[in-house]
Amino acid sequence: MDFNLTKEQQMLQRSVQEYMRNKIVPIADAYDKKGPMSKTDAHRFLKDLIPFGYVGALVPEEMGGPGLTYMDSAIITLELRKAYASLGGIAGITSNAAVGIARSDNAMLKEKCLPGLLRADKIGCMAITEPDAGSDPSGMQTTAALDGDHYVLNGTKMWISNGSIADYVIVACVDESKDGGNRDRIFRILVEKEISPFKASEIPKMGVKSFPTSELVFSDCRVPKENVLRASGKNFDNIQKGLIVARCNAAVACVGIAEAALEAAVKHARSRTQFGKVIGKFQMIQQLIAEMAIEVEAAKLLTFKAFKMLDEGAFPRKESSIAKAYATEIGWKVASKAMQIHGAYGLSTEYPLERYFRDARCYTFPDGTTQIQHLIIGREILGLSAIR
Numbered sequence: 606m607d608f609n610l611t612k613e614q615q616m617l618q619r620s621v622q623e624y625m626r627n628k629i630v631p632i633a634d635a636y637d638k639k640g641p642m643s644k645t646d647a648h649r650f651l652k653d654l655i656p657f658g659y660v661g662a663l664v665p666e667e668m669g670g671p672g673l674t675y676m677d678s679a680i681i682t683l684e685l686r687k688a689y690a691s692l693g694g695i696a697g698i699t700s701n702a703a704v705g706i707a708r709s710d711n712a713m714l715k716e717k718c719l720p721g722l723l724r725a726d727k728i729g730c731m732a733i734t735e736p737d738a739g740s741d742p743s744g745m746q747t748t749a750a751l752d753g754d755h756y757v758l759n760g761t762k763m764w765i766s767n768g769s770i771a772d773y774v775i776v777a778c779v780d781e782s783k784d785g786g787n788r789d790r791i792f793r794i795l796v797e798k799e800i801s802p803f804k805a806s807e808i809p810k811m812g813v814k815s816f817p818t819s820e821l822v823f824s825d826c827r828v829p830k831e832n833v834l835r836a837s838g839k840n841f842d843n844i845q846k847g848l849i850v851a852r853c854n855a856a857v858a859c860v861g862i863a864e865a866a867l868e869a870a871v872k873h874a875r876s877r878t879q880f881g882k883v884i885g886k887f888q889m890i891q892q893l894i895a896e897m898a899i900e901v902e903a904a905k906l907l908t909f910k911a912f913k914m915l916d917e918g919a920f921p922r923k924e925s926s927i928a929k930a931y932a933t934e935i936g937w938k939v940a941s942k943a944m945q946i947h948g949a950y951g952l953s954t955e956y957p958l959e960r961y962f963r964d965a966r967c968y969t970f971p972d973g974t975t976q977i978q979h980l981i982i983g984r985e986i987l988g989l990s991a992i993r
């Protein structure tokens with residue numbers, strides 16, 4: 606498999622790197638300490654990313670989007686997460702919402718919602734997880750009851766990225782008007798906060814602190830039935846397919862964070878002196894650097910392989926889970942090793958190391974935990990499911 610970037614991709618990478626170095630890296634730490642980003646700041650940051658094709662990268666040009674490839678989007682995501690993982694999360698989630706709308710068969714929603722999302726005037730998110738339905742989303746309890754021209758939504762969604770700043774929430778819910786199991790009754794509907802209000806509150810967490818993570822409560826929330834998002838195939842299967850791309854994005858986020866940690870460790874090992882030598886001359890420090898380099902390189906290759914397969918039209922169920930499981934686990938381990946090389950400075954909130962560690966640690970959970978990725982990989986290899 607050829608991972609050589611094209612000339613255009615190299616140019617894209619250089620321009621994103623330059624922007625991150627000059628505009629984002631210098632402010633990332635201070636912003637992250639402020640906690641969940643305000644809606645006003647999020648709009649401002651997202652608008653600045655538009656020239657790079659970030660918001661809705663995969664939305665086709667004929668729908669007004671940048672029309673980039675999966676690999677292009679991976680290049681931008683890696684650099685953005687490396688500079689400021691929380692901002693990368695906000696941009697990634699609103700982009701996923703735009704792509705979800707673009708790939709549905711709802712022409713009305715495409716016309717109504719895509720322009721605002723692509724201009725970063727609107728922010729989007731996706732709500733699947735619930736207090737009692739995490740690894741097993743088919744156990745969700747949020748219901749949608751048909752009442753005339755509207756669905757009436759009742760239920761609670763948990764851990765929803767961008768939830769408190771989102772204008773559009775793609776909510777997965779159970780159709781009460783249908784018989785059968787949840788897998789046949791789950792569908793997605795777009796809730797526009799302005800016309801269908803719901804309650805959103807922040808869930809404080811240890812990492813990606815300026816990336817809002819929220820509880821959303823829908824209480825007799827009336828949503829026009831024309832807001833239903835459908836695509837070909839079973840709705841529940843489509844939600845699972847969306848998770849394949851989300852897993853690749855979580856993987857590349859951790860490759861970015863791990864690269865940043867490795868670069869910081871190399872810089873420190875070359876300049877810090879103990880026992881009359883720069884610490885980089887000590888074999889045990891070199892061993893740590895070597896381990897980190899191996900882990901980052903392996904994670905990057907696995908992740909790019911999955912993105913490449915997406916560009917080739919494949920459906921990398923196993924490969925996206927391998928990339929996600931490996932990259933998100935090495936992400937926090939590489940950050941931890943970089944902290945070790947920094948000695949006590951690695952713990953200091955004046956340095957970004959502890960932020961890299963906290964941020965990377967958060968990615969072993971969303972879009973399927975590491976254990977769930979292992980079950981998917983096992984199922985794909987064995988043809989036997991541990992779950993059902």
Ligand SMILES: Cc1cc2nc3c(=O)[nH]c(=O)nc-3n(C[C@H](O)[C@H](O)[C@H](O)COP(=O)(O)OP(=O)(O)OC[C@H]3O[C@@H](n4cnc5c(N)ncnc54)[C@H](O)[C@@H]3O)c2cc1C
Pocket residue numbers: 698730731732733734738739740741763764765766767813818967968970971972973974975976977980992
């Ligand atoms: C930073 C962050 C952002 C998120 N963003 C979103 C979002 O935007 N939208 C959204 O819908 N959700 C989001 N989530 C929720 C995320 O998808 C869930 O946290 C995840 O699916 C796991 O569910 P849970 O936390 O309820 O854990 P549980 O499912 O309760 O799992 C608890 C533990 O049991 C293990 N476990 C569960 N089942 C099995 C099994 N069969 N075999 C072995 N072990 C098992 C898990 O691996 C885990 O270790 C986000 C979460 C985080 C942390």
